Amino acid sequence: MTKVINIQPVTRIEGHARIAIHLDDDGNVNDAFLHIMSLRGFEKFIEGRPAEEVPRIVNRICGICPWMHHLSSNKAVDGCFGVTPTPTGHKLRELCQTMAHINDKILHFFSLQLPISFSGRIVILRFGMSLESLKRRLNLQPRL
Amino acid sequence: MGVSVAEEWLHSCSGCEIAILNIGEPLIEILGLIDFVHIPVLMDHKYYGQLGDGKELEIPEAVVGIVSGSVANEEHLEVLEAMRKQCKVLIALGTCATHGGLPALMNSWGMEKGVEDTYSTPNTDECEVPNHMVPKLLDRVYALDEKVKIDIILPGCPPNPKLIAEVITALVEGRDPVLPGKSVCDTCPTKREGKGDVKQVRRFLQNAQFDHEKPIDDMRCLLEQGLMCMGPVTAAGCARRGAPSCISARVPCRGCFGPVRKDGNQMLDMMNALASNGIDFKSVVDRRSLLRFSGSHGLLRPLPVRKMTEEQK
Numbered sequence A: 001m002t003k004v005i006n007i008q009p010v011t012r013i014e015g016h017a018r019i020a021i022h023l024d025d026d027g028n029v030n031d032a033f034l035h036i037m038s039l040r041g042f043e044k045f046i047e048g049r050p051a052e053e054v055p056r057i058v059n060r061i062c063g064i065c066p067w068m069h070h071l072s073s074n075k076a077v078d079g080c081f082g083v084t085p086t087p088t089g090h091k092l093r094e095l096c097q098t099m100a101h102i103n104d105k106i107l108h109f110f111s112l113q114l115p116i117s118f119s120g121r122i123v124i125l126r127f128g129m130s131l132e133s134l135k136r137r138l139n140l141q142p143r144l
Numbered sequence B: 001m002g003v004s005v006a007e008e009w010l011h012s013c014s015g016c017e018i019a020i021l022n023i024g025e026p027l028i029e030i031l032g033l034i035d036f037v038h039i040p041v042l043m044d045h046k047y048y049g050q051l052g053d054g055k056e057l058e059i060p061e062a063v064v065g066i067v068s069g070s071v072a073n074e075e076h077l078e079v080l081e082a083m084r085k086q087c088k089v090l091i092a093l094g095t096c097a098t099h100g101g102l103p104a105l106m107n108s109w110g111m112e113k114g115v116e117d118t119y120s121t122p123n124t125d126e127c128e129v130p131n132h133m134v135p136k137l138l139d140r141v142y143a144l145d146e147k148v149k150i151d152i153i154l155p156g157c158p159p160n161p162k163l164i165a166e167v168i169t170a171l172v173e174g175r176d177p178v179l180p181g182k183s184v185c186d187t188c189p190t191k192r193e194g195k196g197d198v199k200q201v202r203r204f205l206q207n208a209q210f211d212h213e214k215p216i217d218d219m220r221c222l223l224e225q226g227l228m229c230m231g232p233v234t235a236a237g238c239a240r241r242g243a244p245s246c247i248s249a250r251v252p253c254r255g256c257f258g259p260v261r262k263d264g265n266q267m268l269d270m271m272n273a274l275a276s277n278g279i280d281f282k283s284v285v286d287r288r289s290l291l292r293f294s295g296s297h298g299l300l301r302p303l304p305v306r307k308m309t310e311e312q313k
Helices: A055-061 A066-081 A087-119 A131-138 B015-021 B025-033 B074-086 B095-099 B102-108 B111-118 B161-173 B266-276 B287-291
Strands: A003-007 A017-023 A029-036 B003-009 B034-038 B062-068 B071-073 B087-093 B137-142 B152-154
Touching: A055 A066, A066 A087, A087 B015, B003 B015, B003 B074, B003 B161, B015 B161, B025 B034, B025 B161, B034 B062, B062 B074, B062 B095, B062 B161, B071 B074, B074 B087, B074 B137, B087 B095, B087 B161, B095 B102, B095 B152, B102 B111, B102 B137, B102 B287, B111 B137, B152 B161, B266 B287
Parallel strands: B003 B034, B003 B062, B062 B087, B087 B152
Antiparallel strands: A003 A017, A017 A029, B071 B137
């Protein structure tokens, strides 16, 4: 019987994924799968909704990056209505997108990736934190 | 060693977990009181062992369990039941968990039909719905309390970080959490003149009328301006800077905290509210989308297929 390495769930992303690596009798990789475990079907359930409501529905596609979905659907709705945003509106959207990028990077680095790489636990890091305090927080007992 | 907390996400977007992080500074204090033992979005802890060699679903025992997202397939059900078994207190976090949330809009078609249609849109190549090693879908999207016993519900899309902090600290201190039991309108500072000259609600294609230099409490109630605002039938709790979140951005409430009473029906209640104010409820363009955040508990169902008689054809 072949052995399966089952990495489930893939953590710290949005999207319920699972990686299944199938090994053969000699322990070599025989096959590998990335399974996406759930589908919400936004494509389907925005059918029949008023177009102007869509930006406030599809931003719930991802809780980590809602802004991107909000802004791109705004663009799509503009296309449907055949309108161009005013220069101010356009700048406002660019500002939103930039803020979302900054937020995304900070979230990923400080909250999702860095603490886990060091300690395997949730650690809260702050700007302006002393090096001593940083070390103390990160040097908790690793979970593995 | 603090109170152990396990967190799990089901049919959701992980926004609820980000809301936990958004507690901000107070979270540092809270993390001193509690110990997260399992929270997939924020911490690397797997179901089948860290090396992926386990055979059984492993969720560590915890005093407090938090679950976000609704139940839509057999894996969700299995994880939810494991959480109920392992946790003493189970909290449903977010509107998906408490009332079905946006994913429950799928109930207007039924899960099978909805997913089939998703995989066969006019502009995609023909393909089959995947069925190899992915969990089997349930017939529709369920709220958590339709499947297991839930002790505390904390709706919101996303939930208010302050309320999450309140519930967690209350549980640690051994008291009942204080949650708002009012409607969005009860916490809304906009001016209500109550003249009732609006006869129809209009689509949100033009902005509401307001003076952007003046504060929110100087703006006229959005429903009285003829916009479809779901404040009267939506539970309060979203207010972070005085006014409810959407109102403070000068857009109408969309009902993301679910009905005010737990078993309320946002669509019926809203229709009632409109009719009793002399507004023609037929002017609402998409009635079913009033249930967009609370379609579980059997509220959204596939429409019956209308049989046409020979003459109508």
